[in-house]
Amino acid sequence: MEIFKRKKKTVQQPKAFEGEYVLDVEDLKIRYETDDAVVYAVNGIDLKLKRKQTLGLVGETGAGKTSTVLALLKLIPTPPGVVEAKKILVNGKDVMALSDKQLQQIRGNEIAMVFQDPMTSLDPVYTVGEQIAESYMIHDKLSKKEALEEAKKMLEIVGIPAERSGEFPYQFSGGMKQRVVIAIALACRPNILIADEPTTALDVTIQLQVLELMKQLNEKYQTSTIMITHDLGIVAETCDEVAVMYAGQIVEKGTLEDVFENTKHPYTEGLFNSLPNMNDRNSKLNPIKGLIPDPTIVFTGCPFAERCRYAKEKCFKQKPTVKHLSESHQVKCLRYDEADFKIERSLK
Amino acid sequence: MLKYIFKRILILIPLIFLVSFIVFALMDNAPGDPVRTLVGENMTEEQIEQKREELGFNDPLLVRYGRYMKGIFRGDFGKSIYGNKDVLKEYLFRLPYTVKLALLSIFFTLIISIPTGIIAAVKQNTWIDAIFSAGAIMGLSIPGFWLGLMLVLIFSVKLGWFPVYGADEGLKSYILPAITLGVANASLLTRMTRSSLLDTIRQDYLKTVRAKGLSERKTILNHAFRNALIPIATIAGSQFSGLLSGSIIVENVFSWPGIGTLTVTAIRTHDITLATGCAVLTTMFTAVTLLIVDVLYAFIDPRIKAQYTGK
Known part of the structure; x- marks a missing residue:
């Protein structure tokens, strides 16, 4: 009689899966x-x-x-x-x-x-x-x-x-x-x-x-x-890892350290800078200007270009591709490696 | 819970006073003279006056009303003016016909409308939904007496499957009136089920349920439909109590010996005691049915149960 011998199932083990x-x-x-x-x-x-x-x-x-x-x-x-x-x-x-x-x-x-x-x-x-x-x-x-x-x-x-x-x-x-x-x-x-x-x-x-x-x-x-x-x-x-999404794309991804300490994308920068400054309560809030774009639009260039303070002409015309800075850190920006491009993070 | 039910039954008492007084006063002021109708045309004025005195018709309205109410609370609804029959007995004799018909009809309503409503909601904006919705609108628009007559014409007169009128042939005689009464109700309830389910189908908790891995069928039936039940039960409950007071038109078409026919006859013959009795008893039945529906809510929705029990 199978039914009577049925062992009480354990539910404690995580499901086995050995892939990376x-x-x-x-x-x-x-x-x-x-x-x-x-x-x-x-x-x-x-x-x-x-x-x-x-x-x-x-x-x-x-x-x-x-x-x-x-x-x-x-x-x-x-x-x-x-x-x-x-x-x-x-x-x-x-x-x-x-x-x-x-x-x-x-x-x-x-x-x-x-x-x-x-x-x-x-x-x-x-x-x-x-x-x-x-x-x-x-x-x-x-x-x-x-x-x-x-x-x-x-x-x-x-x-x-x-x-x-x-x-x-x-x-x-x-x-x-x-x-x-x-x-x-x-x-x-x-x-x-x-x-x-x-x-x-x-x-x-x-x-x-x-x-x-x-x-x-x-x-x-x-x-x-x-x-x-x-x-x-x-x-x-x-x-452990962070992926920053904007308009249906991942614009920057990396370990916590990569993204927090070595920010590369202007949008990520904007997110950090828009945090209220806890040390100086008189300081102004610094939001990213503009609004998230209309999702019905298909972009020819970088979707963040309109709001980006680093945007150059090419940003509106050319789609950025994923660039790998290191094994873990990647960014989707056309200008991140240009000489005059430098992320400004207010330290808090 | 018992406390709540008891409270609701207590509320019935003023309700009965109100309904009975309205019916009593209306019947009193209605044109026509019950006594004259009763005694026939060959009586002299004196004899009529004597009869009037005998039956207590010369007392003021409030005195008569008081006397009537005193009787009611002893379970005595008086005797009908016509035929001198006990009103309660007469009512209870007719009641089973109406109740059985109501049960069969609401059963028919539910088995039709709930599946169609659910399918229409799940297949929203497809041709199935369109067909069911069109059917429901048609069912709502068809007048009951016409549908009844058509059914009788086709299934009784032409095909001879069902009796043409009356309730003498057991279940067979119940089918056509039950369908006639049920079509409009089923149509309304289909639409209600559809819209109520569409409301719950968009709820966040269904996402939780789906994310658990429950099949779509069970998600709809065990969770969405269960939550959609309250408005459905409300409508079905009031439809059922409506059926219990007897449909005058449909009972007329089928010469059905139910409450509806009894009430209409009483009013037509100026039978004050019978008409008032019918109204009061029907009020009581309706109120009790609605109470049962309200109690059912508690089993459908635990939040309502908490209100009742005052937890």
């Missing part, structure tokens, strides 16, 4: 085709993520960060979305080629996501325990009872007393809800965790707690992380 990169994306393009216009959200992005590493994805609202990561789970609604890529390898599997069923096996199991607003990312009519348990029922094929037990353990891990597993989302505060969302994402020990501005909607005091928690759990479960944020402070705290 848990994530390997090449030339990712995403556009949204509506009746009125075509919105070019992501325009040719390469991303690689090593095991146990945390990559920060930085950029203004509308830079295409969320679209990029949704494509990794193939969660872009199509239509209107159109996703093209040479490859999107998650744990060595090409997401573009997988069937719906295979995708469902990957989602939540190998690659999981924490969403921006915890207030709206939990289903209001199920208990938090049930919502965490759902992952175990899908991926570890546990019975509802077993899954609820596992869910309780997971709640304890994210710092919520197990007794509260029978409560509904409306009974939790924002920070607690985000803990629940993290518990859902990490329930099945994914290799890759995508955190889409996980702390934007939270109070500053709670932000730190949530970040600490994520950091701890990532170490514990050896998860690789993509951290989407527009807070450079969070990047400095949590990330």
Whole structure:
């Protein structure tokens, strides 16, 4: 009798994958085709993520960060979305080629996501325990009872007393809800965790707690992380690598040190300089002038040229290509290596 | 929860007073004389006056109303002027016909409208959606009496599958009136299900659910539809309570021995006690049905349950 001998499945091990990169994306393009216009959200992005590493994805609202990561789970609604890529390898599997069923096996199991607003990312009519348990029922094929037990353990891990597993989302505060969302994402020990501005909607005091928690759990479960944020402070705290996105492109990418200490792209410079100066409260804020460009426009030159204070004529006419400064550091700018080009970073 | 239900039942009492008074006063001021209708034309004025006195019609309105209400709270709804039958008994005799018809009709409504509504929402802006939406508009626009007559003409008279009128042939006699009553309801509920589901389908928590790896089917049914249920239950609940008070037109078309026919007959014959009794009892039934729907909400949405239990 097979049923009676069934061993209780363990859910503690991270998924085995021995390749160097848990994530390997090449030339990712995403556009949204509506009746009125075509919105070019992501325009040719390469991303690689090593095991146990945390990559920060930085950029203004509308830079295409969320679209990029949704494509990794193939969660872009199509239509209107159109996703093209040479490859999107998650744990060595090409997401573009997988069937719906295979995708469902990957989602939540190998690659999981924490969403921006915890207030709206939990289903209001199920208990938090049930919502965490759902992952175990899908991926570890546990019975509802077993899954609820596992869910309780997971709640304890994210710092919520197990007794509260029978409560509904409306009974939790924002920070607690985000803990629940993290518990859902990490329930099945994914290799890759995508955190889409996980702390934007939270109070500053709670932000730190949530970040600490994520950091701890990532170490514990050896998860690789993509951290989407527009807070450079969070990047400095949590990330090993940084990719700066602008208008659907990665304009600068490198290790934390590369990008923070050896900034090469004028946009990255602008991001740093627009931070408020904590030491001199009388100093003026120094925002990047202009707005993020209309995503329906196809650029002939560098998309940042209009706002760039270093822009020369060629910047408007010629598309910049990816230049490698070192093995880790790359930049997409036409002028970065010219003699009269020097990034000015106010030191804070 | 029990406290909430008890409170809601207490609210029923002033409601019954209000409804009964309005109906009572309206019937009193309606043209025509119930006593004259009752005694027939061969009576002398004196005899009529005597009968009037005997039945208590000469007392002031409020006195008569008070007497009537005293009876109601003892479970005595009086006797009909015509035939001198016990009103409550008469009502309860007719009630099962209407209730059974209502149940069958709402069942028909739900099994049609919920799947079509869900499909229309999931396939939004496709030809399937367009066909279902067009069908729903058509169903809403067709007048019930016309549809009833057409159904009778085709399925009863021409094909002979169902009886032409009455409720004497068991389930067979229920089918045509149930469909007639259900078509408009089903159309409205299809549209409601579609729009309610479209509202929830865009919610962020569905992204969380999909990111967990749940199949699209289960995402829609277990999460989106579950959250879309509240407005659907509201509409279905009020449709059901509407059915319970008996559809006058459809009951008329099918000569259905239900509440609708009873009420209309009572009003037409100036039978004050029967008409008032029908109105009051129907009010009570409707209120209780709506209460049941409200209690159901608590099972659909835990936030509402928390309100009821005052947690």
